[in-house]
Amino acid sequence: MRDVAIIGVKNTKFGELWERSLRDIVVEAGIGAIEDAGVSGKDIDALYIGNMSGGRFVEQEHIGALIADYSGLSRNLHVPATRVEAACASGGLSLRQAIMTVASGYSDIVVAAGAEKMTDVGSEEASSALAAAADREWEGMAGATFPGLYAMIAKLHMHRYGTTSEQLAEVAVKNHKNGCLNPIAQYKNEISVDDVLKSIMVADPLHIFDCSPITDGASALVLAPAEIAHKYTDTPIYIEATAQASDTIALHDRRDITTLDATVMAAKRAYSMAKLTPEDIDLVEVHDCFTIAEICAIEDLGFAEKGKGGIVTANGETAIGGRIPVNTSGGLKACGHPVGATGIKQAVEIVTQLRGDAGKRQVAGAEYGMTHNVGGSGATAVVHIFSRER
Amino acid sequence: MSSVPRFWRNLGSRYNLEGTHCKECGEFFYPPRNICVNCRRTGELESFKFKGTGEIISYTLIHTAAEGFEGQAPYTLAIIKLDEGPRLTSQVVGDPDKIQIGTRVRSVFRKLGEDGDRGMIYYGTKFVPVDA
Numbered sequence: 001m002r003d004v005a006i007i008g009v010k011n012t013k014f015g016e017l018w019e020r021s022l023r024d025i026v027v028e029a030g031i032g033a034i035e036d037a038g039v040s041g042k043d044i045d046a047l048y049i050g051n052m053s054g055g056r057f058v059e060q061e062h063i064g065a066l067i068a069d070y071s072g073l074s075r076n077l078h079v080p081a082t083r084v085e086a087a088c089a090s091g092g093l094s095l096r097q098a099i100m101t102v103a104s105g106y107s108d109i110v111v112a113a114g115a116e117k118m119t120d121v122g123s124e125e126a127s128s129a130l131a132a133a134a135d136r137e138w139e140g141m142a143g144a145t146f147p148g149l150y151a152m153i154a155k156l157h158m159h160r161y162g163t164t165s166e167q168l169a170e171v172a173v174k175n176h177k178n179g180c181l182n183p184i185a186q187y188k189n190e191i192s193v194d195d196v197l198k199s200i201m202v203a204d205p206l207h208i209f210d211c212s213p214i215t216d217g218a219s220a221l222v223l224a225p226a227e228i229a230h231k232y233t234d235t236p237i238y239i240e241a242t243a244q245a246s247d248t249i250a251l252h253d254r255r256d257i258t259t260l261d262a263t264v265m266a267a268k269r270a271y272s273m274a275k276l277t278p279e280d281i282d283l284v285e286v287h288d289c290f291t292i293a294e295i296c297a298i299e300d301l302g303f304a305e306k307g308k309g310g311i312v313t314a315n316g317e318t319a320i321g322g323r324i325p326v327n328t329s330g331g332l333k334a335c336g337h338p339v340g341a342t343g344i345k346q347a348v349e350i351v352t353q354l355r356g357d358a359g360k361r362q363v364a365g366a367e368y369g370m371t372h373n374v375g376g377s378g379a380t381a382v383v384h385i386f387s388r389e390r
Numbered sequence: 391m392s393s394v395p396r397f398w399r400n401l402g403s404r405y406n407l408e409g410t411h412c413k414e415c416g417e418f419f420y421p422p423r424n425i426c427v428n429c430r431r432t433g434e435l436e437s438f439k440f441k442g443t444g445e446i447i448s449y450t451l452i453h454t455a456a457e458g459f460e461g462q463a464p465y466t467l468a469i470i471k472l473d474e475g476p477r478l479t480s481q482v483v484g485d486p487d488k489i490q491i492g493t494r495v496r497s498v499f500r501k502l503g504e505d506g507d508r509g510m511i512y513y514g515t516k517f518v519p520v521d522a
Binding site: 124125127138139140141142143144145147152156200201250251252253257 | 456480
């Protein structure tokens with residue numbers, strides 16, 4: 001297997017992009033990434049695109065071909081383009097497919113993108129599309145919603161470990177603070193613990209400010225074999241590990257509903273592949289679709305003892321400047337969560353940080369970064385580790 | 391919301407808490423499975439009717455309802471561990487203030503939802519506290 005590097009990145013603005021189409025935003029991200037990498041269309045060997053539910057959100061399937069076409073990669077170049085779907089982990093999985101294609105030697109320059117256009121339907125229809133990432137037949141039929149499933153995780157976490165609503169709110173407060181420093185973020189407003197606790201209850205104990213929003217956005221990366229990466233950029237960022245794991249589709253079938261075993265296993269595989277431990281990681285982008293999800297993620301990834309995620313967050317250990325900065329981008333909560341794009345956006349953030357280009361949200365001296373992308377309530381987890389030096 | 395064929399396909403399981411039992415390792419499954427997660431193809435599964443009693447593992451009071459459940463909000467959704475071992479997601483009927491983690495529950499036959507004003511009415515299993 002060959003070592004792989006990232007040589008170009010680009011995020012579009014995340015938010016309610018009512019004046020733009022799915023193809024517009026993917027092309028913007030894709031062109032931005034290949035310009036950043038200094039490659040041209042004829043250099044591109046393959047394209048992967050993470051997209052969860054184009055059929056439901058914009059009534060468009062066959063997203064791979066659509067994007068290749070509107071990127072100018074189809075009619076003359078006939079670049080192979082593949083859509084990757086794993087619910088909200090579609091982006092992370094798109095990156096993983098691209099890495100494996102380059103690592104195998106099958107392709108050299110590969111674009112990994114992710115996109116979702118979610119605001120073209122009403123919020124009820126968006127929620128219904130998202131609910132398809134859970135077990136429609138045995139969770140949806142009972143009236144389960146995604147906030148409801150994560151609320152049950154939160155309820156047991158609070159019961160068992162003493163985690164409080166205030167500690168959950170601290171996740172949102174921190175991520176909004178970070179989002180203020182990120183030009184592409186959907187929300188650039190600071191909020192307080194009180195704001196979260198006073199916001200309407202969606203599914204007890206989760207308030208609306210405990211939930212990530214409905215978002216439009218696209219992100220793209222360009223990958224190359226590490227041995228030729230310096231031909232394109234002075235600051236290639238290297239892939240130290242790519243790992244993926246599955247768990248039961250329904251939350252009720254999990255070994256322990258407060259632990260995402262898919263995250264634990266993907267992280268274990270990633271640390272082993274990279275020959276690193278949690279102590280080596282300088283910053284991490286985790287899948288905070290709900291505030292409790294970030295608490296569980298930092299525990300399951302080894303950044304906090306099981307049950308202590310809330311305390312660690314409230315202590316400021318996960319803030320920029322803290323022991324292990326989490327979600328410097330603003331996370332899914334404040335940066336926004338265009339489901340298929342999220343896993344790629346997380347990688348764009350880590351690359352930006354490791355390059356030292358993150359401006360006011362820069363984590364000083366960052367050498368190793370990690371991304372953690374989850375599909376559904378934890379049926380898929382994808383973990384990547386990146387490094388500045390080889 | 392769910393289509394009619396998908397609903398009827400599991401008539402027995404939904405109405406009567408019918409699941410499966412692996413003769414090889416002894417694990418019970420509800421919802422029913424065709425392949426044992428432990429023994430996989432070496433396991434032999436038989437259908438099994440659960441007693442319908444168990445306890446609440448976790449729960450939530452849903453205020454923003456799922457599509458098709460708007461008329462029921464707020465409603466209590468729970469993960470329930472049946473006494474035979476398997477867990478399932480179901481609504482719990484009754485005063486939400488009297489529901490806690492560990493509350494003993496029993497299954498009841500209830501209307502689950504409907505396809506709009508003139509569509510199918512779905513029935514199935516919900517739970518109530520044992521002492522209710």
